Amino acid sequence: MRQSQLFTKTRKEAPSDEVSKNAQLLIRAGYVHKEMAGVYAFLPLGLRVLNKTIGIIREEMNAIGGQELSLTALQDPEVWKKSGRWSDEAIDVWFKTHLKSGSELGLGTTHEEPLTDLMRNHIASYKDLPKYVYQFQTKFRNELRAKSGIMRSREFIMKDLYSFSRSEEEFRKFYEACAEAYIKIFDRVGLGAKTYRTFASGGSFSKFSDEFQTVCEAGEDTIYIHEGRKLAVNKEVYNDEALSELGLRKEDLREEKAIEVGNIFPLGTRFSDALGLTYKNEAGEAVPVVMGSYGIGPARLMGTVVESLADDKGIVWPQAIAPFAVHLVQLGDDAEVQKEAQEMYREMTGEGIEVLWDDRDARAGEKFADSDLIGIPLRVVVSQKSLAEGKFECVERHSGRTVHHTLSELIGQLTSHKSSL
RNA sequence: CGGGGCGUAGUAUACUGGUAGUACAACUGCUUUGGGAGCAGUUAGACCGAGUUCGAUUCUCGGCGCCCCGACCA
Numbered sequence: 001m002r003q004s005q006l007f008t009k010t011r012k013e014a015p016s017d018e019v020s021k022n023a024q025l026l027i028r029a030g031y032v033h034k035e036m037a038g039v040y041a042f043l044p045l046g047l048r049v050l051n052k053t054i055g056i057i058r059e060e061m062n063a064i065g066g067q068e069l070s071l072t073a074l075q076d077p078e079v080w081k082k083s084g085r086w087s088d089e090a091i092d093v094w095f096k097t098h099l100k101s102g103s104e105l106g107l108g109t110t111h112e113e114p115l116t117d118l119m120r121n122h123i124a125s126y127k128d129l130p131k132y133v134y135q136f137q138t139k140f141r142n143e144l145r146a147k148s149g150i151m152r153s154r155e156f157i158m159k160d161l162y163s164f165s166r167s168e169e170e171f172r173k174f175y176e177a178c179a180e181a182y183i184k185i186f187d188r189v190g191l192g193a194k195t196y197r198t199f200a201s202g203g204s205f206s207k208f209s210d211e212f213q214t215v216c217e218a219g220e221d222t223i224y225i226h227e228g229r230k231l232a233v234n235k236e237v238y239n240d241e242a243l244s245e246l247g248l249r250k251e252d253l254r255e256e257k258a259i260e261v262g263n264i265f266p267l268g269t270r271f272s273d274a275l276g277l278t279y280k281n282e283a284g285e286a287v288p289v290v291m292g293s294y295g296i297g298p299a300r301l302m303g304t305v306v307e308s309l310a311d312d313k314g315i316v317w318p319q320a321i322a323p324f325a326v327h328l329v330q331l332g333d334d335a336e337v338q339k340e341a342q343e344m345y346r347e348m349t350g351e352g353i354e355v356l357w358d359d360r361d362a363r364a365g366e367k368f369a370d371s372d373l374i375g376i377p378l379r380v381v382v383s384q385k386s387l388a389e390g391k392f393e394c395v396e397r398h399s400g401r402t403v404h405h406t407l408s409e410l411i412g413q414l415t416s417h418k419s420s421l
Numbered sequence: 422c423g424g425g426g427c428g429u430a431g432u433a434u435a436c437u438g439g440u441a442g443u444a445c446a447a448c449u450g451c452u453u454u455g456g457g458a459g460c461a462g463u464u465a466g467a468c469c470g471a472g473u474u475c476g477a478u479u480c481u482c483g484g485c486g487c488c489c490c491g492a493c494c495a
Contacts, residue, residue: 012445012457013433017487037487091495110495144422144493152494203495220494265495293495331455365456372456383455393455 001324003358006030008043010370020218022303023149025315029373031323038146038154040299045374048323050157053298054136056188056320057159060181064174066134066161071114073138075106079113083274093141107140112293115162116271123289126166126281130174134161136298148218150303151259161294166279171290175264178294182212182262185296189305190318195261198223199246200234202265205293208237209265213258218307221260224253232258259304267291309398315375316398324356325414327376331364331383341382344392344407353414372397380410 008030018024018034026032031046042050058068080086086106088094095107108114115133123129139158146154161178165171179197186195194215202209213223213232222235226248233242233253243250269288272278278286302321309316319325326348330341345357356376358367371379381393391404405413 009446010457011432016433017427019488085495092493093495112495141494145489145491147489205495209495363454363456363458365454365458367457368455369457381455385455 001356003356004360006044006356008045010373018149020147020149020151020307021310022151022218022306025306025310025373026150026303029315029370029375031315032150038143038152040150040153042299045323046302049302049317049321050298052321052323053189053302054157054159057185057296057298058136060185060188061132061134061159061161064132064177064181066132068134068136070135071108071111071118071137073108073140075108075114077104077106079117079275080106083113083271085113093143095140095142108137109139109141110158110293110295111135111137111160112162112267112271112291113275116275116277116291119164119289120275120277123164123277123279126279126287129279129289130163130165130170132161132163132174134159134294148220148303150299151218151307152220153299156297156299159296159298163292163294164277165290165292166281166287168290171266171292175266175292178264178292179210182264182294182296186212186214186261186301188320189301190309190320191261191301191304194308196223196225196230196232196258198232198234198258198260199237199242200263201236205265205267205270208242209263211260212262214261214304214308215256216259216304216308217257219257219259221258222255223258224250224255226252227254228252232256259300259307261301261304262294262296264294265292267293310375313369314373317375317377318398319377322375322377324354324376325378326353326355327371327374327379328355328357329367329371329379329381330357330359331367331381331385333361334384336387337382337384340387344380344382347407348411348414351411351415353411378414 010030011028014024014028018027026046027034029045030043031049033041033043035041077086085091091109093109096104097107098104123131136157136159138155140155143152143154146152163171163174165174186192191214196213198211198213200209200211211234213221223232224238225232233246233248269290271291272289277289279289281287305318305321306315309318328341328345330337341357341359345355348355358371375397377397379395379397386392389404391406392410393402394405394410395402
């Protein structure tokens with residue numbers, strides 16, 4: 001895409017009311033717009049990153065047998081009353097409203113109840129199980145205090161998967177498969193090295209759950225890491241009982257701040273009991289379905305990537321979720337440079353390489369500064385200098401490493417890199 | 422929800438009970454062209470309401486909004 005056509009603009013300064021690094025950089029670079037406290041709109045660049053993040057999660061969920069659907073944001077209180085979660089004591093972040101007729105309505109904070117209820121129409125026999133169902137869907141949570149930029153917001157897309165299994169054993173198998181899929185997801189978005197499966201409280205669902213925590217100063221959680229076993233314990237369950245259950249000794253653990261980028265919960269039969277989701281086993285007996293729920297917030301993940309990979313010049317995107325693969329920076333607008341840039345843009349996009357072409361009438365300093373801020377993995381400079389040389393300056397955003405390539409070398413490298421992913 | 426802070430141009434910031442200043446952005450012109458250029462000019466601003474006052478952006482009260490600490494976070 002031509003940068004001159006992009007409607008968003010970069011800014012030198014972040015709004016004074018944004019303190020968190022992720023929001024400051026994402027706003028300055030034109031990825032997101034703050035609509036109000038805890039509510040962010042995704043602009044063209046931001047949406048590209050969000051969609052790529054979603055794409056990676058989708059691939060990994062499909063790989064473990066997930067089937068995608070899309071449930072509704074508007075919620076009928078009836079199913080929530082059955083599980084006891086319509087009350088503000090059970091869920092204190094409800095946005096509640098009502099129909100013209102006067103009857104109450106909720107905006108979905110999560111979807112255990114409606115999905116469990118829906119599945120009653122489709123699950124009747126042990127032959128219908130197991131089933132794994134997920135969605136990317138907007139959740140509304142009336143947080144008392146939104147904070148940390150796009151990391152804790154009141155309206156956000158969440159990937160929520162729900163597993164429906166015949167037995168605890170069958171459930172556990174999927175639970176572990178999903179944990180592995182999560183690890184792959186965090187690897188693919190560049191957070192693998194800093195992300196730990198973390199033993200945590202199960203909240204109102206269960207005694208324990210597993211969180212995936214990415215070590216980061218901006219994190220809201222405190223965790224205790226066992227580096228050797230690549231796992232951690234959340235501070236909320238950091239006690240002798242939990243430690244002995246996990247076979248961990250305090251002296252082997254390291255305290256860190258971390259961001260919860262994903263979580264998985266055993267639900268048991270809590271919701272299938274409440275809503276009457278049972279199946280007939282081989283003996284013809286009605287048995288409650290064993291459930292689990294599995295969440296990842298793609299926007300939070302995106303924010304975490306910004307927080308942990310950005311440098312003092314701006315955002316640094318990993319290849320996998322960058323809005324574009326190449327930032328083609330054209331310096332000067334004389335006819336030859338213009339023509340060359342046009343040709344490069346045409347050839348690269350023809351090869352399926354996503355290119356943001358900075359064709360704006362701006363000075364070099366401004367273009368480089370913007371390029372650093374936007375954080376596309378590879379910058380390719382076209383100028384009189386490169387024309388004279390016959391090779392183009394290619395700078396890796398994350399390392400600052402500069403190499404010089406001809407166009408065909410560059411395309412060769414980018415396309416082979418792509419296929420190796 | 423408890424505590425604290427803040428609301429001035431598109432953005433970031435000053436000063437002030439009596440004409441609100443600066444920088445960046447934007448617009449015009451000239452110069453410049455590999456790290457957010459220079460000169461000249463132009464446009465543009467006090468969250469809302471009530472009160473005190475001759476006069477309020479400034480003081481008081483209320484509302485709304487925003488931020489921070491804590492609590493909460495299925």
